[in-house]
Amino acid sequence: MGSFFGTVFRVATWGESHGGGIGVVIDGCPPRLPLSEEDIQIELDRRRPGQSSFVTQRKESDRAEILSGVFQGYTLGTPIAILVRNTDARPEAYEEMREKFRPSHADFTYQAKYGIRNWEGGGRSSARETIGRVAAGAVASKLLRKLYPDIQIVAFVSSIHDIDASIDPLVVTREMVEANPIRCPDPSAAEKMAERIRQARSEGDSVGGVICCVVKGVPPGLGDPVFDRLEADLAKAMLSLPATKGFQIGSGFAGTRLRGSEHNDPFVPGPAGTIVTTTNHSGGVQGGISNGQPIIFWTAFKPTATIAKTQQTVDVKGNPTDLAARGRHDPCVLPRAVPIVEAMTAIVLADHSLRQKTVDVLPPLPTSNPHRSTQSQI
Amino acid sequence: MGSFFGTVFRVATWGESHGGGIGVVIDGCPPRLPLSEEDIQIELDRRRPGQSSFVTQRKESDRAEILSGVFQGYTLGTPIAILVRNTDARPEAYEEMREKFRPSHADFTYQAKYGIRNWEGGGRSSARETIGRVAAGAVASKLLRKLYPDIQIVAFVSSIHDIDASIDPLVVTREMVEANPIRCPDPSAAEKMAERIRQARSEGDSVGGVICCVVKGVPPGLGDPVFDRLEADLAKAMLSLPATKGFQIGSGFAGTRLRGSEHNDPFVPGPAGTIVTTTNHSGGVQGGISNGQPIIFWTAFKPTATIAKTQQTVDVKGNPTDLAARGRHDPCVLPRAVPIVEAMTAIVLADHSLRQKTVDVLPPLPTSNPHRSTQSQI
């Protein structure tokens, strides 16, 4: 029962890497949203395998079919079902995984939990599962752009292995991200990252890295204390992605080394009667609620577990053995994970945007103050 | 609607720092669990204010009263309601907050979201809210110890400001943690941390830090892909705590700088037919599911936002002003956050333990293998 996500904007994803397909059902998307298969395809194409030499060479066109919930180009308010067929499945490449547990992969834990597993290509634990998230994220993004015309959700690769991009996250645009196949907006770092990935691949190895995500144009007020704080739901969304090991927002772990007087973000009057902060150690969220500043967070992705190098492991009977993975896999998941991070971010924000519609329903208090007006934008 | 948490072991917390009290309702706790108010009081006493000079001097006895769900010393299976009264509220100390937004606190965002706020002591955004979590965590811990007799959940302060403890997390015991008021099991670091906190307080300032949490004795199989992966629910639980800015599990952010061949945890046969790993970069979770190794993760806490130093801010009308906080507050939340981290960890694990009971209900497959037996421990 872990494949349902969200409270109002709800998604249910399904599918294994080597079954009939992958998909998602979205319930709670408001009616009257213009939506086409093309809206979804654009995002799916960004996560598709085979885009460059840095990612898996599996050949999947990953065509999205909208099966329900859209009529004459608009959402109906009823569930939106989206299907992507699997076509280039080659289960024979995984025959060895039937008998052996890949180190640091999900083979052993799926077997321990379920007492059965689809060993053809990783089954449900395959990153192919994220197709449903990306499709739902495309719908969420479309909704968010209708609700907040200025919203921008931009993720990018900020490090690969020990190579760090040198860039101000706040100036990054999607164009800068898409300018190279690494999806790192610092071209010089991107080149080094590409070389590092090539090298890892040639050695039958893999590398990880960090993705940064920035959201601009979200009004104050999103997030629902205490358990559904905005950063809590973002953290859950990120750590629910395959291969993630960490999340930090605003000042993150480094901020623990500052003093309160250094870390606090002073408030000052902003344009048009708004209130803004002069620094953003908070990362756009205070007390679990967006404060109108850019939301900025980082997600750590470990090096891909499936590698061609020979590794020590055990077989399903528990006997020691070794394994050199065949099958097609990414030597580095980060370039393709960029649209996935954006998709999960959009899903969380769409959900909280609709939730806030249930909060702001009664008239202002009699003794109003001007800053309640910020809320009416929500 | 953000104050409900959990799927099977469900908690609903409530309360403000300066209302009638704080509490929690737990629904879904199994019947026949021995439970007394003392079980809860022990944990509440660990988070209580006024324990040492390093924490807020608010005087609260924080006595837990079980109002329902327990009969003759055993849980009934019906909701367990726990109430802690507020007694030492001094709203007058907060009069200034009525008109001014504390930097990096939740005053502004609560006002933006709700168009009203309880300005007496932070209201719902006060760390006093965590009493409900600690009470529920005490019940969850009791349940977990019945389900897994060997389970140990131990959190401790691993850094304060720029002082890092030097300790192997796997050897830390609760006794070592409780041996000093900082709750850092490295006595030499603890002394320096104490001095650093004293200094920050004396300067009207505050410091943050990192808490490490280790869980031993959890069987393989807990966690529910894809959205409710164990690390995802732990990340949400931690980021839902006040003042948190980051979460990492296993190798975390540092792990992104390793190669796959270095990062992967080789499987080897373990004692009694089990399968274990020789390293634990995974932090006890693979594919979103516990693998039987120790679960280890870190949570970053920013320096306390409320400080006595004068800070730049705006008033509720948006005019620039400054503020030097009065009221009682912690110069460093970490010592008191240790039991809170443990409580949220216990709640997540209790929920997933019960969820797993709904997974493992049918007989093994005809072609069984010995490692399915690991699951029967769950």
Next chain:
Amino acid sequence: MGSFFGTVFRVATWGESHGGGIGVVIDGCPPRLPLSEEDIQIELDRRRPGQSSFVTQRKESDRAEILSGVFQGYTLGTPIAILVRNTDARPEAYEEMREKFRPSHADFTYQAKYGIRNWEGGGRSSARETIGRVAAGAVASKLLRKLYPDIQIVAFVSSIHDIDASIDPLVVTREMVEANPIRCPDPSAAEKMAERIRQARSEGDSVGGVICCVVKGVPPGLGDPVFDRLEADLAKAMLSLPATKGFQIGSGFAGTRLRGSEHNDPFVPGPAGTIVTTTNHSGGVQGGISNGQPIIFWTAFKPTATIAKTQQTVDVKGNPTDLAARGRHDPCVLPRAVPIVEAMTAIVLADHSLRQKTVDVLPPLPTSNPHRSTQSQI
């Protein structure tokens, strides 16, 4: 985990008849709603025991205390916790139930489900549990009156045993209902019902009946196909009440004996550009969504299970025995169930009202038609 209810306007009730008290936590109530303990007390007084000779003589003042979520007379948007203490508990009257299962009561099934039960007065299965519902219903009603100023929720006793009230449900007002202790707006029937209850009590017996509920002033658009149709959530709400055995809406069971051409409700233009129906066999709901006509439904309550007459049963060891119940109980629950039916109705409608706020968020379609305007009232 059955004590949580609702999706946006969420309630968590707790408490046994003979524990520390009874209460409710409401999460998701919007901020800025005027709310006082008196608002809740008015409704609690209507369900309180000891109001007349027709109901249990247990003496409980049932004073509501709001513990959180309200500040200076307004809701904060944070959880509202309400507590009612138990005071007149007399567990000794129930000593016999420790060893014997009352026929058609919950003693046996609670024992079978939980392997433990609070035998003092019925525990969680006692109708005293409904205090939490009535308190939450009072909050929901207050909210609904703010959202829809013309809304009226009026329930009344339409039959007791074989005595049927003769009254047009649409003309019934709360004043007519409260005019007699039976809460039947047909005074002549009410008198006969009173006599029938008196007689049953004098013979150590009990009687049941039917409660009708009418809701006027709800706009079209509430209800969420397919599973959360408005009538589905009302049916669940009613059948979740103790002692209920049936629910029907509009034409109900009798409507199955009509033809489609007789049963269909013709549409005609209504006042102010609205669309109305000339009949209301639908009971105000079509396709699971309110149509703006009065919502009308009936709930069947069985005769009280606990009776003074000697009955055949078994003891907890399974041996045949007999039982003549002591303890204080209602010979007929219906008069006191009227406010409970209204409360659950209000909770369902408050939840769906807030849910609809998440539906109606995007602009009308370009090719609009005038009847979309009915929705803007929602």
Next chain:
Amino acid sequence: MGSFFGTVFRVATWGESHGGGIGVVIDGCPPRLPLSEEDIQIELDRRRPGQSSFVTQRKESDRAEILSGVFQGYTLGTPIAILVRNTDARPEAYEEMREKFRPSHADFTYQAKYGIRNWEGGGRSSARETIGRVAAGAVASKLLRKLYPDIQIVAFVSSIHDIDASIDPLVVTREMVEANPIRCPDPSAAEKMAERIRQARSEGDSVGGVICCVVKGVPPGLGDPVFDRLEADLAKAMLSLPATKGFQIGSGFAGTRLRGSEHNDPFVPGPAGTIVTTTNHSGGVQGGISNGQPIIFWTAFKPTATIAKTQQTVDVKGNPTDLAARGRHDPCVLPRAVPIVEAMTAIVLADHSLRQKTVDVLPPLPTSNPHRSTQSQI
């Protein structure tokens, strides 16, 4: 957000009558359940249109495709997605509905709620939506039979219009139900019902009726007080079906005319140390929890709203008009509703069966009694 149902055994249905298809995602089905497309097809064939002259003549083969969650004939524990394509859509037959609201159908309320509607054949409000429920019900049934080998869920038509079957519900078998196209196990009544339906159809009219459902072989202990009482969840499930107007369990509305001493079900020792009742006015549920006796309930279905007879209505601009429905529709939905009632019953019971696995996890109380043993069957 009304298309998700269930707490542990969760379903998400989607699809309109004239879109790409209809389907369901089931999350929370335990692993290792044998499952094939044939298991699902059998049930879909029972609800398929065109089976007899009494139902709609739409030609749909309604072939189920399992897209995920099953591997080599067994469930994986991951989401099971099932797809049924629409093939015989004839939207042109519905052109008139674009401009006119069918009386007592969902056209007007969908328009009022969503501000848009799929007017081709009823869209999401079409009974075709129930395909997803029947598919999920087939999986739930398979699971229940593994958990409780003796379980039987049998629904049948107990009345059509004013013709009542004369049969003891407890003796009805599926064979008796399937013996005639009306699905009424009283052959003589079935014949009259058939004639009544034929007559209604020939007159361009429709008829309704009542379906009875009996569940045998469920152990004591299922159901979750207070809101998720078993009868509450069954009532919601039934009232969530198209065209339903009422639900009653056990003695139902008629039981309100009995006295407590007549209505109570005496307990007596049963076979093999069990406890049984001599009557079953409770309908198998007491205090919201199954008591081991047969669960028996009735659901009222109104006459089909779409009829060929000319009816008074309004157009989408609110102007009076009239309408004689074209399109293919059932003059009586009851024969095809029988498998749908069974499906929803199975879904509710599967969910509560798995929920009970989270209740019965701790050892019996020290002072045990023999009747706790009944629980171990659960």
